[in-house]
Amino acid sequence: MDSIEIKQRNIILNKKDILEKLDYEEEDIIFLGGSLIEGSINKLSNGMGNKLSDIDVFILSNDIKKIQKSKLDYDKEYLKTQFKRLCSISLDIEIYSKQVILDLIEQLNNCDFNTNIRTFNLLNLPVGFDLNSFTSFIHRFLNGIPVYNEEVFYQISNFLKRDNYFKLMVRLAVNNVDVFYEDAIGNIQNHQYEVALVVARNILLETMKAYIFNKKTSLDRDKWIPLKLKNLGLYDEEVETQYKTFAKLYYEEKLDERNNIRLNVEKIINFSNEIIQKIGQDGGI
Structure with missing residues (x-):
């Protein structure tokens, strides 16, 4: 599928056009998320997204430290943010360290819920990366559409223990x-x-x-x-x-x-x- 229909805004986006707006490397993973995407692909999210909604773009960067600061609107160690536009739609671009996300997913997969450790402390989060950021990312990932390195995206999806x-x-x-x-x-x-x-x-x-x-x-x-x-x-x-x-x-x-x-x-x-x-x-x- 080379194009994505955004019914709430009555437009069709070409994956190639999206990728041309982004700065990424060959081994990065890119997917789209947010209310417009989720409302389009998940029957339990019917009604989400409207004519004023943005599209969230997520990049799992193989080497996040290589990204030039001059290209960023917000710059944190494990999360970088950019804002761009495509076909009158705002693109909110979040760039994560792929290794950090994979490490956290592995921790989540191995969580021991019978331990006496408080729930908020079950994951060993890197400094500056809070639990809400990770769980929000997982939600977007589960309700996302891959646009680059799709096969690896689905490998990670299959690896994640949803339960x-x-x-x-x-x-x-x-x-x-x-x-x-x-x-x-x-x-x-x-x-x-x-x-x-x-x-x-x-x-x-x-x-x-x-x-x-x-x-x-x-x-x-x-x-x-x-x-x-x-x-x-x-x-x-x-x-x-x-x-x-x-x-x-x-x-x-x-x-x-x-x-x-x-x-x-x-x-x-x-x-x-x-x-x-x-x-x-x-x-x-």
Whole structure:
């Protein structure tokens, strides 16, 4: 396939034109990602991307230190960034060290989830490279389209143990719920219901994020949680039911009185407990 159709923007991009915009070496790997791409290739991401969305270009560089700083907009040791345009579309170009990414994928594949090590510390990340950057990259990789060295791209894709990625993301989300839980309870006890509501909404989002990952579905932005749930619900009646409860708690309940705010917070906490208990029963934690 030499061209890529971007339905959300009603254009067709030629791979050759994309590559001509990039600086890369023979052994590099290049793929496209982001909401426009994901919304085009993943039925569970239907609705993602719009006429104002950019295309994310990812380059796994065989020798990232060779890249000239003058060609970069942002320069970190293991992640370089450029911004270019093609056919009126902005290209956000992220250049990673291929070796660093491969090392982290191998660590992820070998993760021991039965250890006492905190989830946030399971991977030995290089200095200046945070966990969110890596997991976001993995999400884009899983929902990407290769445009250069495609065979190697698919070799890495086959090497990646997806179940370990999903389990890691479930645990990270549940850990966040635990942190927010005490904050919400403390503010309820202190009658700070408005503050508790803000925290409870974070609990709800992190809970549904854990639920989505437990369903072997990926995302990297909280804003896509409702869309992913709604799309998953088209193929899974249980998810459809949970989405309706989520939507009611997040959008639909009247919060015109302080007592209603407190009740909403308590409902969110109870719903979160039910979902996380179910994830645990499924072996997802």
